[in-house]
Amino acid sequence: MRGGGGSGAPWRLLLRPVVPAAVVAVVLGTLFATGNRAIFVPGKTSDGHHLIEGACSSCHRGFAPIKNESCAGCHRAELAQDTHSIRVFEDPRWAEDLARLDASRCITCHGEHHVADRGVTVEASFCFPCHDDVPEKRPTHKGLPASSCGDAGCHNYHDNRALNTAFLTREAAKPDLVDRAGLPSFRRPTTGPAASADAPSGSGDPEIERAWLGSRHREAGVSCGDCHGEGPAFARSPGFGKCAECHGFEHETWRAGKHGVRDKAELAALEPGDARLPMKPGGGERPASMSCGTCHDPHTVDTRRAAVEACLACHDDQHSRLFAASPHGRTLGSGPGPTGAGEVTCATCHLPRVTTDEATGERVVVNHNNTFTLEPVDRMAGMVCLRCHGLDLALSSLLDRDLGRRNYAGRPKEQAASIRFIKNLAAQRRGGG
Amino acid sequence: MTTFSLRIITRGALAGVALSLLLDHCGQAAAAPPAGIPPELVADYIHAVIEADRAVYADRVVQRLQNKEGVIKASEHFEADKALPLPAQMLRMGSQLVSEKGVGFRYALISPWAINKANLPKTEFEKQGVASVVADRTKPFRTIQEVAGKRYFMAVYADIAVSPACAACHNDHSESPRKDFKTGDVMGGVVITLPLP
Numbered sequence: 001m002r003g004g005g006g007s008g009a010p011w012r013l014l015l016r017p018v019v020p021a022a023v024v025a026v027v028l029g030t031l032f033a034t035g036n037r038a039i040f041v042p043g044k045t046s047d048g049h050h051l052i053e054g055a056c057s058s059c060h061r062g063f064a065p066i067k068n069e070s071c072a073g074c075h076r077a078e079l080a081q082d083t084h085s086i087r088v089f090e091d092p093r094w095a096e097d098l099a100r101l102d103a104s105r106c107i108t109c110h111g112e113h114h115v116a117d118r119g120v121t122v123e124a125s126f127c128f129p130c131h132d133d134v135p136e137k138r139p140t141h142k143g144l145p146a147s148s149c150g151d152a153g154c155h156n157y158h159d160n161r162a163l164n165t166a167f168l169t170r171e172a173a174k175p176d177l178v179d180r181a182g183l184p185s186f187r188r189p190t191t192g193p194a195a196s197a198d199a200p201s202g203s204g205d206p207e208i209e210r211a212w213l214g215s216r217h218r219e220a221g222v223s224c225g226d227c228h229g230e231g232p233a234f235a236r237s238p239g240f241g242k243c244a245e246c247h248g249f250e251h252e253t254w255r256a257g258k259h260g261v262r263d264k265a266e267l268a269a270l271e272p273g274d275a276r277l278p279m280k281p282g283g284g285e286r287p288a289s290m291s292c293g294t295c296h297d298p299h300t301v302d303t304r305r306a307a308v309e310a311c312l313a314c315h316d317d318q319h320s321r322l323f324a325a326s327p328h329g330r331t332l333g334s335g336p337g338p339t340g341a342g343e344v345t346c347a348t349c350h351l352p353r354v355t356t357d358e359a360t361g362e363r364v365v366v367n368h369n370n371t372f373t374l375e376p377v378d379r380m381a382g383m384v385c386l387r388c389h390g391l392d393l394a395l396s397s398l399l400d401r402d403l404g405r406r407n408y409a410g411r412p413k414e415q416a417a418s419i420r421f422i423k424n425l426a427a428q429r430r431g432g433g
Numbered sequence: 434m435t436t437f438s439l440r441i442i443t444r445g446a447l448a449g450v451a452l453s454l455l456l457d458h459c460g461q462a463a464a465a466p467p468a469g470i471p472p473e474l475v476a477d478y479i480h481a482v483i484e485a486d487r488a489v490y491a492d493r494v495v496q497r498l499q500n501k502e503g504v505i506k507a508s509e510h511f512e513a514d515k516a517l518p519l520p521a522q523m524l525r526m527g528s529q530l531v532s533e534k535g536v537g538f539r540y541a542l543i544s545p546w547a548i549n550k551a552n553l554p555k556t557e558f559e560k561q562g563v564a565s566v567v568a569d570r571t572k573p574f575r576t577i578q579e580v581a582g583k584r585y586f587m588a589v590y591a592d593i594a595v596s597p598a599c600a601a602c603h604n605d606h607s608e609s610p611r612k613d614f615k616t617g618d619v620m621g622g623v624v625i626t627l628p629l630p
Contacts, residue, residue, distance in 0.1 A: 085529070085532075085533065087529075087532045087533050087535065088529075088532065090532065090535075090539075091532070091539055091541070091626065092556075092578070092580035092581065092583070092585055092587075092626060093541075093555050093556050093559065093624075093626075095580045095581040096556075098581075099581075134550075137550040137553065138550060164509075164510065166509065166510050166513075167510065167513060429607070
C-alpha cells in the first residue's frame with residue numbers, strides 16, 4: 001500500500017492546497033466580475049457611498065492608498081468652495097499641526113468602510129489638534145466643550161464662513177416666519193409655444209398629445225421630434241441622455257446625489273430596495289428603478305407630481321409618512337400652483353431651486369442632488385429655510401433630529417446652542433457698553 | 434626646411450594651447466551654475482507688488498469710495514452686505530488663488546493685533562519676524578528653515594496702515610485688541626515663503 005501510494009503522494013501533496021485555492025479564486029473572480037462585490041467590502045460602507053460600493057474603482061486605484069483626487073472626482077463642486085482647502089496645508093506654518101492631524105488628506109476625517117456618524121470618522125473634537133488655543137485667544141469661547149464646534153450650529157469645517165457672528169446676530173433676531181413666498185419662482189419659457197405635436201403619422205397617442213398640449217415643454221417650443229427623433233431615427237424611449245441635452249444642470253446634480261450616483265458609477269439603476277431608508281413594498285405605484293421618468297412624466301411635465309407624489313411613491317420613513325399632515329404639507333394648494341409661491345413640497349427642501357448665472361442669462365434651476373442639503377444642516381438653513389423662516393427657528397429645528405423625524409410638526413425642544421451663545425454675547429456687550 | 438618646420442611646429446603648438454585655453458574657458462562657462470536670483474531679491478520683488486496693490490486698493494478704492502465719497506461700504510461680510518471686501522480680505526483672496534495654482538510660493542498677513550485670530554503669529558519664526566518689523570519697519574526679517582524635510586526661504590515685511598481707513602476700521606472693530614492705530618503705523622507683517630531646491 002505504501003509503495004503504491006508513494007508514486008502519487010507528491011502530486012496529492014501539491015494538489016491539496018492548489019485545488020481549494022483555485023476553487024476560491026474562481027468563485028471570488030466570478031463574484032467580482034458579475035458585480036456581486038459585497039464580500040470584498042471590509043466593513044460597513046458610509047451612508048453616502050453604500051450605493052456605489054460595488055464600483056470599487058470609483059474610489060480605488062488597484063490596492064494603492066486612496067488619494068484626494070479620487071474624492072475630488074465626485075466632490076469637486078463642494079471642494080471648490082472649501083475654506084479648509086488642501087492647498088492651505090502646504091504652508092509650512094501648519095507642519096506641526098499636520099503631524100497631530102493630517103488635514104491635508106480627505107481620508108483622515110472621512111475614513112470609509114467604518115461605522116461613522118454623518119460620514120466623519122474622527123472624534124467630534126477634531127478641531128482641537130489645530131485650534132486648541134481658541135479658549136485662550138477668544139475669551140467668549142472659554143468653557144465650551146470641544147465637541148460643540150460643529151454640533152452646535154456654529155462652525156462647519158468645509159465652509160467656516162457660513163456661520164459668522166454678524167450673520168448669526170442679524171438672522172437670529174428675525175421672527176419665525178418672515179416670508180412665505182421667499183422661494184425663487186421658475187420663469188415662464190421665452191422660446192414660444194410649439195405649434196403642434198410633430199409625431200410621425202400614425203404613432204400619435206391622443207392622451208399623450210393632450211398632456212403635451214398643456215405642458216411646459218409645449219410652452220417652451222419642445223415638440224415630439226425634439227426628444228423622440230423623427231422618421232427612421234424615431235425612438236419610443238429616448239433615455240435620460242436626451243433629457244440631459246437640455247437639462248444639463250439637473251442631470252449633473254442628479255448624478256451627484258443618491259438618486260443618480262449609480263449612473264455616474266456605471267452601475268445598474270437605483271432600485272428602491274437598494275436604500276437603507278424604509279421604502280414602500282414592491283408592486284403598486286412603487287417604480288422599479290430610477291431614471292428621469294420615474295419622477296417626471298415628460299409629456300405632462302407636472303412638477304407637482306415630481307415634487308411630492310413621486311417621492312412618496314417610494315419613501316416610507318416616518319418623516320415622509322407625516323409630510324401630508326405637517327405644517328409644510330398643509331401649504332400645498334395654498335399657492336397658484338403647480339408648486340407656486342408659498343407652497344412647500346419635498347423638493348423645496350431636498351431638491352432646492354437655485355439661481356445660476358449663465359452666458360444666456362440668469363436661470364432658476366433645480367439642484368437634483370437629493371443629499372446636498374442634508375449635511376451639514378446649516379446648508380439647508382441657508383439655501384432653503386431662511387427664505388421663509390428666521391434662523392433661530394430654522395437652526396434649532398434642524399438640529400432637533402426627533403423633530404425632523406416628525407416632519408417639523410411642533411417646536412424644537414431647545415434653542416440651538418449657537419443662537420443662545422450669540423444672544424448671550426449681544427446681551428453681555430450691551431451690558432458692558 | 435628645418436626653420437620652416439620649427440615655425441610650423443611652434444605655430445601649431447601655440448594655436449593648440451590657445452584653442453585648449455579657449456575650450457577650457459568655454460567648458461568652465463558651460464559648467465558654471467546659473468547665477469539665478471537670490472531668494473531675498475525674489476521676495477523683495479513679490480513684496481513690492483503685494484505692497485503696491487494693497488496700497489492702491491486701501492487708498493484709491495476703499496478710502497475713496499467708503500470714507501471720502503460715501504458711495505459704498507467695505508465689509509467683512511461683503512457678500513451678504515453687498516459691499517467691498519476689506520483690504521486684508523483682498524490680500525487673502527489673492528493669496529488663496531496663488532496657493533491653489535500650486536506654484537509653491539505663498540504669502541499671508543499676520544499681526545499681533547489680528548482681528549481674525551487665525552492670523553496671529555503662529556510659529557517661532559512668525560513671532561520673531563513680526564516683532565522685528567514692528568521694532569524696525571525698514572528691515573525685513575529673513576531666514577532659511579527646513580520644515581518637514583523641505584527647505585524654505587521665509588521673510589516678514591512690515592505691513593503699514595497706508596490710509597486713514599485702515600486705522601479707523603481696526604480701531605472700531607469689536608474684535609480688535611488694539612484701538613489706537615494711526616495712519617503710518619505698523620499693523621503687522623506680510624509673510625512671504627519660497628520653497629528652495
